[in-house]
Amino acid sequence: MVRVAVVRFPGSNCEDETLRAVRRSGGEAxxxxxxxxxxxxxxxxxxxxxxxxxxYLRAGAIARFSPVLDAVIRHAADGRPVLGVCNGFQILCEAxxxxxxxxxxxxxxxxxxxxxxxVERADTVFTSEYxxxxxxxxxxxxxxxxxxxxxxxxxxxxxxxxxxxxYVDAGFLxxxxxxxxxxxxxxxxxxxxxxxxxxxxxxxxxxxxxVGSDVGLxxxxxxxxxxxxxxxx
Amino acid sequence: MKYRVHIRVMPRGxxxxxxxxxxxxxxxxxxxxxxxxxxxGKAIAIDVESGSPAEAEARARAMCERLLANPVTEDFTVxxxx
Numbered sequence: 001m002v003r004v005a006v007v008r009f010p011g012s013n014c015e016d017e018t019l020r021a022v023r024r025s026g027g028e029a030x031x032x033x034x035x036x037x038x039x040x041x042x043x044x045x046x047x048x049x050x051x052x053x054x055x056y057l058r059a060g061a062i063a064r065f066s067p068v069l070d071a072v073i074r075h076a077a078d079g080r081p082v083l084g085v086c087n088g089f090q091i092l093c094e095a096x097x098x099x100x101x102x103x104x105x106x107x108x109x110x111x112x113x114x115x116x117x118x119v120e121r122a123d124t125v126f127t128s129e130y131x132x133x134x135x136x137x138x139x140x141x142x143x144x145x146x147x148x149x150x151x152x153x154x155x156x157x158x159x160x161x162x163x164x165x166x167y168v169d170a171g172f173l174x175x176x177x178x179x180x181x182x183x184x185x186x187x188x189x190x191x192x193x194x195x196x197x198x199x200x201x202x203x204x205x206x207x208x209x210x211v212g213s214d215v216g217l218x219x220x221x222x223x224x225x226x227x228x229x230x231x232x233x
Numbered sequence: 234m235k236y237r238v239h240i241r242v243m244p245r246g247x248x249x250x251x252x253x254x255x256x257x258x259x260x261x262x263x264x265x266x267x268x269x270x271x272x273x274g275k276a277i278a279i280d281v282e283s284g285s286p287a288e289a290e291a292r293a294r295a296m297c298e299r300l301l302a303n304p305v306t307e308d309f310t311v312x313x314x315x
Binding site for chain 1: 248249251252275300306
């Protein structure tokens with residue numbers, strides 16, 4: 001069974017929803033605390049959302065130096081998948097596992113609402129269960145989600161097709177398509193291998209029909225199906 | 234010897250600074266139209282135990298590079314209190 005570690009920092013949120021979503025998708029999920037130095041043979045590690053360390057200094061800046069991050073960095077260096085959701089994305093950028101930074105939303109407000117994103121890459125470990133160019137309605141909840149990077153880095157991201165999700169105007173929201181002013185409408189990016197992905201949307205919040213949709217479950221189903229295929233070869 | 238170090242972290246020039254803009258609009262609304270180019274940053278004060286002022290400053294710069302400032306979006310200055 002695919003083993004998925006969900007890291008819990010002081011101030012994490014939706015870690016229980018993430019554990020549930022992995023289990024519903026047929027994976028084995030367990031929590032790893034921020035002080036631990038071992039990911040217990042996890043195949044995949046997920047850094048959840050929230051406000052680790054109260055977002056002091058900058059979102060993710062302190063969590064990046066918590067003991068567990070050394071293990072996450074080693075896990076990534078071994079070529080094993082890492083997903084950062086929201087605050088997890090911020091932590092991955094702070095740790096230098098993904099380029100760029102997530103800064104204060106353009107409108108200054110904390111934005112908590114559904115957005116429409118287009119799946120630009122349906123061939124990553126985290127998105128393979130979606131169709132290429134599929135548009136999904138998925139929740140966000142963040143105050144610092146505006147993705148920025150220097151122009152040459154943005155060019156590289158686009159050139160290497162490393163934008164995984166992009167905010168789009170799908171016509172079903174009575175709100176701006178881009179909720180935070182992210183450059184190039186970027187909602188999620190990956191590293192060059194596609195094994196490290198950071199996304200601002202919260203797929204675990206829409207992973208059970210009881211809340212109206214389980215479209216977010218695709219992320220966790222992708223993990224399980226991608227790694228199960230990889231194991232059987 | 235202990236040196237008092239004052240660090241200033243500012244959003245990099247040219248990057249959109251929505252907080253600075255909001256304050257600028259508020260100042261304008263309050264009757265300060267002469268205020269422009271407003272930017273919000275962080276001030277951090279640290280006592281640094283060190284053998285010399287130069288070393289204290291160098292260590293404070295290392296702190297900025299490692300943690301206190303984000304190299305993608307922020308610039309910093311380091312000053313030793315007199």
